[in-house]
Structure formats: C-alpha cells, structure tokens
Amino acid sequence: MTGAANGPTPEGVRIERDGAVGIVVLNRPEKRNALDIAMRRAIAEAVMTLDHDDAIRAIVITGGTVFAAGADLNLLVDKGAQEVAGIDLGQYWAPVAQCSKPTIAAVAGFALGAGCELAMMCDFIVADSTARFGQPELAVGIMPGAGGTQRLLRAVGRPVAAMLLLTGEQLTADRAFQLGLVAELAEEGQALARATALARKAARMPPKAVAATRRMLRQGPDLPLDAALALENREFLLLFDTPDKTEGMRAFLDKRRPEFTGK
Numbered sequence: 001m002t003g004a005a006n007g008p009t010p011e012g013v014r015i016e017r018d019g020a021v022g023i024v025v026l027n028r029p030e031k032r033n034a035l036d037i038a039m040r041r042a043i044a045e046a047v048m049t050l051d052h053d054d055a056i057r058a059i060v061i062t063g064g065t066v067f068a069a070g071a072d073l074n075l076l077v078d079k080g081a082q083e084v085a086g087i088d089l090g091q092y093w094a095p096v097a098q099c100s101k102p103t104i105a106a107v108a109g110f111a112l113g114a115g116c117e118l119a120m121m122c123d124f125i126v127a128d129s130t131a132r133f134g135q136p137e138l139a140v141g142i143m144p145g146a147g148g149t150q151r152l153l154r155a156v157g158r159p160v161a162a163m164l165l166l167t168g169e170q171l172t173a174d175r176a177f178q179l180g181l182v183a184e185l186a187e188e189g190q191a192l193a194r195a196t197a198l199a200r201k202a203a204r205m206p207p208k209a210v211a212a213t214r215r216m217l218r219q220g221p222d223l224p225l226d227a228a229l230a231l232e233n234r235e236f237l238l239l240f241d242t243p244d245k246t247e248g249m250r251a252f253l254d255k256r257r258p259e260f261t262g263k
Contacts, residue, residue: 013042015049020057020203021196022050025064032069035114039072040092043118047095047103057203057210059099060195061122062106067131068115073140093146097121102202102210106195107131107182112170117144120151123214124183126198127173128191133181134170154221155181206244207262212236 012028024046026033033039043061050056076084096103096118105111105119107127112134119125119133127133135148143149144165153161156171156179163169177185186194202210212235220228239245243263251258 012039013046015046017056018196019200020055021199022053022056022059023192023196024050024059024061026062026068027064029064029066031072032066032110033063033115034070034072035068035118036072036075037087037092040089044092044095047099051095051099051101056101057207058102058104058199060104060106060192060199061096061118062108062192062195063115064108065130066109067105067107067111068118069110070113070115070136076142089146093118093121097147100211102199102214104195104199104202106192107133107173108189108191113137113144113148114146117146117148117151120147120155120181123217125176125181126184126186126191126195127176127182128186129173129188131173131176131182131191132170133173133176134168135165136168136170138166139168152181155179204260206242206248206258206260208242208244209239212239 012026012031012033014025014027016023016025024043026039026043028034028039035043047059047061050059079087103122105122105125107119107125108130110132111119112132113136116133116135135144135152137143137145137148144152149161149165152164155161156164160179164171171179171181173182173185176182184194184198216228216232216235219231223231244258244260247260248258
C-alpha cells in the first residue's frame with residue numbers, strides 16, 4: 001500500500017492509494033470517528049477526488065478500529081427543523097451514494113447511526129469480527145434520515161429492521177453476515193485487507209460493464225420484474241459494442257489476462 005496522498009487533514013480524513021484502489025480513511029479516533037460537518041465534508045471531497053481520478057477504479061472507505069460511531073450530536077442538539085434543513089446534510093452523502101466507481105466499506109468496531117448509513121451507501125460491506133451495526137437514533141429523540149430505515153429494510157428485511165430501529169439493538173458482525181447486510185466476514189483486524197483485495201478484483205473489471213452492472217443493482221430492485229429484466233437485457237446488448245467485450249472474450253479464449261481499457 002502506498003502512503004497517504006495528502007496526509008492527515010484537520011477534518012480527520014486521509015486518502016491512500018493502492019494501485020487502482022483508492023482508500024478513504026476516517027481518522028478521528030478520539031471521537032470514534034463521530035461525523036460532524038467537517039468530517040462529512042472531508043469524506044465527500046475525498047470520494048469526489050478519487051471518483052474523478054482516472055487511475056482509480058474502485059474505492060474503499062474505512063475507519064480503523066472504529067468505522068464511525070454515529071453523528072456528532074453537538075452538531076444537532078440545539079437546532080430546529082429549519083436549521084437542520086438549511087445545513088442540507090444530504091449534500092455530503094451524495095458523492096458517496098452516487099459515486100461512479102465500485103465502493104466497499106471496510107468495517108471494524110462500531111458502525112452506528114450515520115456511520116451505519118455511510119457503510120450501507122457503499123456497494124457492499126466487508127466486516128471483521130469486532131463490527132457492530134445499528135441505528136440508535138430513536139434513543140436520542142429522532143430517527144435515521146440518510147437511508148437508515150430504507151437501506152436497512154432492503155438489506156435485512158422488515159422484522160429485523162424494525163427490531164433494530166425501534167429498540168436500538170445492535171447487530172454483531174456474524175449476525176449481520178448471516179442476514180446479508182455484510183457481504184464477507186473477515187478475521188479481526190483483516191477487514192481493510194480483505195476489502196482492498198476485493199477492490200483490486202473489481203478494479204480489474206471492464207469499467208463499462210461495471211457501470212452497467214451497478215446501474216442494474218441500484219435501479220432493478222425498485223422496478224417490476226419484467227421492467228428490470230428488460231433493462232438488464234438492454235444493458236447486456238449494449239456491451240457487445242464495446243472493445244472491452246472483444247478483449248475479454250478473446251483473452252479468455254487465448255487463456256491470458258485481459259487488458260481492459262474502459263472503451
């Protein structure tokens with residue numbers, strides 16, 4: 001792994017690069033990576049930097065021994081609805097949720113509240129055995145507001161989502177893996193290494209096929225099955241006009257590794 005591209009910042013986020021993989025490291029350990037405005041802005045800027053970097057083809061978001069323990073309540077405690085609306089918290093999450101490249105959350109320790117929402121915005125989650133997931137917002141008088149009800153509902157189903165949301169209970173890493181919230185469970189301390197290894201695999205895939213697949217993963221669940229299948233077939237056919245399709249098939253037949261260009 002290469003060193004940090006811009007080193008630690010006052011906001012507590014740094015960027016690292018590992019070949020074609022960009023790594024966003026949340027680095028505010030004294031606050032368990034609590035997400036204040038500065039952190040949210042820094043995460044957004046880091047993801048946008050990597051998204052616009054042609055050398056980067058996949059992104060990992062991680063937080064060390066704690067992913068993110070939630071929102072920094074100092075940001076919200078004295079604010080009313082109009083003031084919170086004026087902050088427009090969604091603007092900071094849009095670059096993550098709308099990133100054009102595969103995104104993977106590498107989670108150790110707590111991923112709670114806004115931290116859990118951030119992890120769920122990624123394409124998938126790799127967690128180690130210390131990870132804990134939850135949406136405890138009701139305990140402080142509010143509810144999730146950045147996908148914590150809807151992404152959780154879609155990931156684990158209504159009964160489990162309702163239990164977590166209404167009681168503040170947390171999911172262990174193993175239970176989250178069993179339910180499908182976590183895609184892969186790593187040994188303690190190995191979430192980032194495993195997520196980076198998977199990101200390298202994603203980075204080697206043809207970019208146009210990756211983009212088409214990610215569109216289907218995001219759009220398909222909200223469509224009727226017939227419409228989703230028709231859209232999938234359209235995306236499938238369009239890829240046959242790409243040079244990467246020919247390269248991929250020819251490389252397979254020639255028993256060599258393909259050299260995808262993104263064309």
